[in-house]
Amino acid sequence: MERTNRAYLRRIRYALQWLIFAMVLYSGYRFFVFVRELEQGLIPSVSRPPSIEGFMPIGAFMALKLWIAKNVFDPVHPAGLVIFIGALLLALLLKKSFCGWICPVGTLSEGVWKIGKRTLGRNFTLPVYIDYPLRSIKYLLMAFFVYVILVRMSPTAIEAFLNTPYWKVADIKLLRFFTNMSSTTMVTLIVLFVLSLLYKNFWCRYLCPYGALLGLLSYLSPFKIRRNETKCISCGACSRNCPSLLPVDKRRVIHSPECNGCLTCVSNCPAKGALDMGVTGRYRIRPEFFIVSVMVLFFSLILIARMTGNWHSGVSYDELRSLVPYIDRLSHP
Ligand code: SF4
Ligand code: SF4
Numbered sequence: 001m002e003r004t005n006r007a008y009l010r011r012i013r014y015a016l017q018w019l020i021f022a023m024v025l026y027s028g029y030r031f032f033v034f035v036r037e038l039e040q041g042l043i044p045s046v047s048r049p050p051s052i053e054g055f056m057p058i059g060a061f062m063a064l065k066l067w068i069a070k071n072v073f074d075p076v077h078p079a080g081l082v083i084f085i086g087a088l089l090l091a092l093l094l095k096k097s098f099c100g101w102i103c104p105v106g107t108l109s110e111g112v113w114k115i116g117k118r119t120l121g122r123n124f125t126l127p128v129y130i131d132y133p134l135r136s137i138k139y140l141l142m143a144f145f146v147y148v149i150l151v152r153m154s155p156t157a158i159e160a161f162l163n164t165p166y167w168k169v170a171d172i173k174l175l176r177f178f179t180n181m182s183s184t185t186m187v188t189l190i191v192l193f194v195l196s197l198l199y200k201n202f203w204c205r206y207l208c209p210y211g212a213l214l215g216l217l218s219y220l221s222p223f224k225i226r227r228n229e230t231k232c233i234s235c236g237a238c239s240r241n242c243p244s245l246l247p248v249d250k251r252r253v254i255h256s257p258e259c260n261g262c263l264t265c266v267s268n269c270p271a272k273g274a275l276d277m278g279v280t281g282r283y284r285i286r287p288e289f290f291i292v293s294v295m296v297l298f299f300s301l302i303l304i305a306r307m308t309g310n311w312h313s314g315v316s317y318d319e320l321r322s323l324v325p326y327i328d329r330l331s332h333p
Pocket of ligand 1: 225241242243244245246248254258259260261262263264265266
């Protein structure tokens with residue numbers, strides 16, 4: 001057997017994930033300052049960071065339908081739509097790599113289970129008869145949103161919603177959800193934190209409807225993790241290290257919607273040529289090429305959006321300042 005050591009792939013991944021996480025955290029801080037100054041009736045000393053709109057995928061899903069049906073690109077939260085399109089395109093082409101490489105919630109979730117593993121010595125797994133029904137929750141939530149947005153809401157109704165004052169301040173409402181946390185929210189977050197310490201990626205595996213949608217789309221991705229049985233030495237390192245608990249050492253191709261394309265299995269495989277990302281058994285791609293493709297595709301979309309004027313919100317700061325005093329009275333129409 002020819003040996004290989006691709007641990008550097010993990011280091012690249014952690015570096016990219018935490019860099020993106022730090023950027024999102026900084027945007028969150030700037031948005032906090034921006035909103036606080038608006039609430040004080042001041043002219044904000046920092047500009048509003050558009051990337052925080054990535055945390056509103058349900059509205060972005062509606063905006064996507066409106067864009068397709070009426071060719072109207074949501075001027076209120078365009079960055080949210082751009083990020084949503086980026087995540088969908090990644091899933092269609094490059095597995096669920098938005099979750100594995102970019103999503104800050106996924107990065108945080110991974111950080112938490114690793115802390116759990118270090119402090120408790122291990123992570124736990126739920127028995128199959130609990131794991132399967134729990135995993136269906138995220139698909140049920142996803143089906144609900146898909147049904148409401150694609151079937152129940154007409155493009156005209158979506159356009160009306162995206163023009164409401166509620167949608168204009170939806171990002172501020174989301175911020176307040178965390179800064180003015182109710183005791184129910186706090187208890188829910190603590191429970192989620194504890195479960196995430198014990199079980200790998202608890203939120204992503206069982207509850208996230210966004211990930212469920214990306215996972216189903218990723219079935220269509222031509223790239224899959226592929227194992228070459230003639231070179232595999234059956235050491236099991238791939239399965240032991242897969243954060244999605246997939247039986248990589250038992251399959252020739254990983255079709256699962258749970259696969260994040262994180263390449264953790266590839267980076268842990270000691271046998272050269274035994275495990276790779278590839279289109280077919282013959283056409284395997286270098287992992288570096290996969291990583292560069294994920295980053296280039298996602299960030300070039302953002303660049304194009306910036307250059308074409310589809311990144312910054314069209315809502316003026318004056319309008320936001322006039323809405324902020326009434327924000328608690330603005331509810332979902
Ligand atoms: S199969 Fe490999 S690429 Fe897919 S989630 Fe598991 S470790 Fe990541
Ligand atoms: S594919 Fe998995 S089981 Fe086979 S050699 Fe690589 S890590 Fe070991």
